[in-house]
Amino acid sequence: AIQMTQSPSSLSASVGDRVTITCRASQGIRNELSWYQQKPGKAPKLLMYAASTLQDGVPLRFSGSGSGTDFTLTISSLQPEDFATYYCLHDNNYPRTFGQGTRVEIK
């Protein structure tokens, strides 16, 4: 199974900061990657698919990039509602696997 490694596991940031989360695949997955945001006690929410395509309704401060093995999710200016845990997920083959998550906390 493809392993997805996110870094960092957690980070502390302030409102207005630029935040970057990295996801690395154990083998090439082209651009077959999506990103999800999850808040405590809630279901995940789709942010991005195909590595860089923003889901309808997701704010433009979110962006994604990467191809092959290395991917990034960037929040250009962190807002209070962005404090959450973020997960990457590959869809290159089966089984699909998620990264372990990156928790974004308030500094």
Add this chain to the structure above:
Amino acid sequence: EEELAESGGGLVQPGGSLRLSCAGSGFTFSNFWMTWVRQVPGKGLEWVANIKQDESKKNYLDSVKGRFTISRDNAKNSLYLQMNSLRAEDTAVYYCARDQSPSITVADTKSWFDAFDLWGQGTLVTVSS
């Protein structure tokens, strides 16, 4: 309003069985791949299984193969997960999710992607004696 609602979770002894259901409403259920994802409380997400619109393709996490069966009834707008031979490590919140399966065409090549755009609220399965 588009919704997914899971049910069927609960406490079961190791080796026991449980059947989860996921009811869809507000959209054409039969048009979409559907997926189960689980999450141990306080831990990360784990993809479990998915099923094509007409049930012709099903895929499973290795650790559940032979024990879990995914199915659907499009006439009832429902997705199911039959879980047998349950183990303590199956304890988790189980979510169903709709895959919008978007496609992108680049240089005359069309590619489809996973994109789980609608999720249920989850149902907790606890495997314990």
